[in-house]
Amino acid sequence: MESNPFVQKMIGYGEQGVELALSWLTSPAAWSQFMLLVVAFGLAWFLNRRLNKVFLRVLTPPEEAVGLVSTVRRFVLQFLPLLLPLLAYVFTAAGEQVVRSLFDSGAVIAFGKRVFLFLAARILVRRIISEPFLKLLGKFVLIPVAALYALGMLDVATSALTDFQVGVGNISFSLMAIVRGVIAGAILFWLGRWSNDHSAAMIRKQEDLRPATRQLAAKAIEITIFGAAFLLLMNIMGVNLASLAVLGGAIGVGLGFGLQKIASNFISGVILLLEGQATVGDFVELDGGEAGTIVKMTARAIILETYDGRWIVVPNEDFIVTRVVNYSDQGSANRYEAEFSVSYDTDINAVPAIVEAAVQSHPDVLMKPYPADCELRGFGESGIDFSVEFWVNGIDDGRHKYTSDVLFLIWNALKDNDIKIPYPHRVVEFKGEMPK
Template identity: 75%
Template sequence: MEGQPEIVTKALGYAEQGWELALGWLTSPAAWSQFALLVVAFLAALVTTRKLLPILTSLLTPPAGQTHIIARVRRFVLIFVPLLLPLLAYLFTGIGEGIVRSLFDSGAVIAFGKRVFLFLAARILVRDIVKDGFLRLMGRYILIPVAALYALGLMDDAVAYLNTLNVSLGNITLSVMAIIRGVIAGGVLFWLGRWSNDQSTTYLKAQQELRPATRELAIKAAEITIFGVAFILLMSIMGINLSALAVLGGAIGVGLGFGLQKIASNFISGVILLIEGQATVGDYVELDGGEAGTIVKMTARAAILETFDGRWIVVPNEDFITTRVVNYSDAGSANRYEAEFSVSYDTDINTVPAIIETAVAKLDFVLTDPEKPDCELRGFGDSGIDFALEFWVNGIDDGRHKYTSQVLFAIWNALKENDIVIPYPHRVIDVRNITNVE
């Protein structure tokens, strides 16, 4: 044993203690009775599980198609049914433990059995129940090893050893146990934060009585609050005094003042946009630089515009504050457009407005409120008489819906049906006799 590393020496010491404990159990009548009780408890749990499993499955399975809160709770509880066997075995073993301790004044074997049943429950939880990839990863590499140490009775020794190992980060000194505890707590807290944020986002988006800008602001506020609370709880769990982060906060402030000022500016601009509601998700906007599209998402840094051809343009929030932005309308509101056309000079122009207005009014997407289609005389061109039809539609003629194109088709067909000629460019050339002067 001499000359071996400390960890090898300790491992051999634990192995020797385990061997002596096993020999003591094998030669003890009390240990054999506890083994027998463990077997009886497991068999009783097995029989009870087979009896209860169909009943519980029937009670917890809601009718197909139900989506209310009670149905969702029943489906959630149903996924934990596989834990019934190890938990019943743990329960029956706990009942027998009191009897054994009163008879033999010892219960080491049965206490070990209880811990083994908990280990089996943890293994079933990770293997068969947890579906989220992150939680399954944490269960596989954290929960199961911890449950194994607890089952073997080595948890206290492992915790004590890890508490003696320290890691220094500047003025902050943390034990390895505190770091592990922080990793576990951080993973759980931020997973819960992500889940809570998804639930709050879904709930707030369903509140249609709120303005889109108000909904987006509430979603961002909820996200910042949830993850802010998670961060504070994590610092508390790791035992880090928040005042120790004052220097780091000062450094971040200096960084915001210099290198990160654009990020800070975009973040503040995003908050202003959400509060004032000048542009929000669903609006069709055109920026001073020529970018145009429907706002499909607003983040803390930028807004994402989707063009009519399906491309996404990322526009910094600051551009909405510092440059000229044309906001055509909120999603689904009425907008006015024009369709220009010309007729021949041989046409009786007094009949044209009624013909065109009647034809365009038959289109199902053309509105009569706030105004019916209106055909106006615009001027006398070089080749023909110029008209323009003003019409209102719900939505944006952004190339995807092509309202103007359908209106022009209707105008063309109406003119053809009434034998009205659409002129094409032409010129009259007057050639005169020119006498050559010598």
């Protein structure tokens, strides 16, 4: 029964490895190179101990230091564990020239150099990299590649992956291109996300710009970064962009009918950002009854947060085709009223001045566009009805209780001036004899 070709190839590599090891064990030149590797590692270990103490003393900043120089010093200190394998690599590379000139062979010492690089990669992943994605990438990509390189199998693995072809329509890929694309894509899109987050944070700090302009700039940068990452990834994978355009056009026509709503919401989101009529932080109310503070604007929808902690996802299109009431517009003032009554034996001519002064003392009540205004509204059954109008920046709900605060101020002001707040009275008449 004929064996699997792959198994046969692996057995062949194993036999070659055994023969190579036996030849090294019986060769004086190989033993000399082994001794040189031991000496290089010992020298690197001795020098590493001395240099570590010096670098720690020079580079360690004070604990309370937060400047740029201190940040750079802390960053450099993270790489001190790499010093030992890199020193060993440098000393081995220096000794390799001597060995090759004496024995006309350097296979053992070249293998030792590759092993030192593998140890450096292992230390980098296990002890230095802390970001979860990069750590995962190093564990499953960098360390296996370094191991194959140390064993001299990297070229063989690369050739096998390149020979294996995968076809999709008129586009063909090698397995190596797919692996390279996955690795490069992961790195590119991680870098894109990282740079996009930092760019968005920098744009949010530009308080001179309108919130809508900041949001639009952040979206434009995000599209640019990920668009460039996609094109660069296609180039790395060796994909012909002309062929991709034909395939993309066919897919686009098919998806266009099924994704009309998504396209409409995306375009509506761009229009909202350009016009700036609603942006993050505004309190809005739609015709459908949805009301809340805008906490996030995405490519497809706007997320509202109600005062009871719920999130409402509203498609961008609804902000274009329906009536939207914006109560805040990032700082515009709103007017509220607080109603109260006084008894009929009150001098009503004194009430407006007393109440307006009390309401205006609230730190959030504005003088512009109008100061607090107390108006007589009517003569009720139990008392004389008044209402005070006041302007504030914000919504009278959630963490702000403007009307409640104003009513407390009115109550205290009327009590301080001996003005009574009436309560309903009823007069009951009995005809005939009193009931027993």
